[in-house]
Amino acid sequence: MRWPWWGAVLLVVGCGPTPAVEYGEELFHDPKLSESQYNTFSCATCHASTATPSPGKVYAGLSLYNVASRPHWWGGYETRLLDAVNFCYTSFMRGLTPLAPEDPKSRALYEYLVSISPDVQAPAQPFTLVKDITDVPRGSAEWGADVYEATCQGCHGETHTGKGRPSELAPLLPEVVQEYGELFPGVAPGLVFIEKVRHGRFFGVGGNMPPYSREALSDQDLGALLAYLGL
Numbered sequence: 001m002r003w004p005w006w007g008a009v010l011l012v013v014g015c016g017p018t019p020a021v022e023y024g025e026e027l028f029h030d031p032k033l034s035e036s037q038y039n040t041f042s043c044a045t046c047h048a049s050t051a052t053p054s055p056g057k058v059y060a061g062l063s064l065y066n067v068a069s070r071p072h073w074w075g076g077y078e079t080r081l082l083d084a085v086n087f088c089y090t091s092f093m094r095g096l097t098p099l100a101p102e103d104p105k106s107r108a109l110y111e112y113l114v115s116i117s118p119d120v121q122a123p124a125q126p127f128t129l130v131k132d133i134t135d136v137p138r139g140s141a142e143w144g145a146d147v148y149e150a151t152c153q154g155c156h157g158e159t160h161t162g163k164g165r166p167s168e169l170a171p172l173l174p175e176v177v178q179e180y181g182e183l184f185p186g187v188a189p190g191l192v193f194i195e196k197v198r199h200g201r202f203f204g205v206g207g208n209m210p211p212y213s214r215e216a217l218s219d220q221d222l223g224a225l226l227a228y229l230g231l
């Protein structure tokens with residue numbers, strides 16, 4: 001179900017984007033949508049909004065093209081679009097209270113999401129969370145360098161130095177694994193690393209990094225990434 005009573009919000013057909021759509025698009029790109037001073041993520045950090053993926057960039061979340069036309073979200077876990085959005089808002093953007101349906105910001109965001117949903121109906125998108133963590137075969141380090149740049153660098157910055165990262169809350173890669181020996185004695189650091197990438201902040205791992213589903217990152221790409229990082 002959509003946010004039902006919003007069907008009545010004016011959409012001036014043929015006159016370009018409405019002020020609500022434009023405001024919604026701004027909010028989509030604005031980390032300040034969240035009231036938390038520690039948040040540096042916007043929706044656009046983790047979601048594309050176009051039908052075709054942009055080359056050289058891999059997002060943790062699915063593209064939100066046609067998102068308002070899907071029957072349900074988060075692999076069937078969420079049946080209201082606002083709940084699906086609030087899941088991200090509270091889990092990743094450190095939002096303390098979920099966005100309320102009547103809040104002008106959520107209304108504008110909704111108008112924007114409808115504006116990038118041209119089809120009346122669109123299929124639900126698969127989202128496969130890897131539950132049991134197992135090791136993956138290492139791949140080509142050269143390929144892994146590209147995976148790192150497209151997938152992780154936006155938040156973690158360059159390897160070893162973190163150059164360009166928006167926040168120091170994202171640790172240096174791969175140096176962070178040096179702490180793993182003490183924290184998880186007897187567990188191969190590579191496995192702890194895979195756990196973080198596959199589960200993000202969930203399954204008791206903590207933090208606010210998003211999880212990477214199989215659709216977002218294949219085991220093959222993950223194996224190449226590990227080879228590049230020397231893990």
Ligand code: HEC
Binds near residue numbers: 044
């Ligand atoms: C830190 C990363 C991150 C941020 C920030 C984020 N999301 Fe997400 N979002 C995800 C991940 C990961 C998923 C689960 C995979 C998927 O379904 O896209 C998801 C899922 C969703 C879904 C369900 C899609 C579907 O069809 O199942 C919606 C809708 C959504 N996000 C909207 C938003 C909006 C709107 C914002 C901004 C308010 C936002 N997200 C911020 C990572 C993020």
Ligand code: HEC
Binds near residue numbers: 041045169170196208
């Ligand atoms: C949307 C931003 C974002 C993206 C993209 C991202 N990370 Fe993170 N990552 C974070 C933040 C913030 C933290 C610290 C908070 C936490 O642990 O969740 C973190 C923490 C980590 C940690 C350390 C966990 C610990 O404390 O032991 C590892 C390992 C990691 N990320 C690996 C990756 C890899 C590999 C990728 C690419 C596949 C990636 N991250 C993509 C934001 C991101």
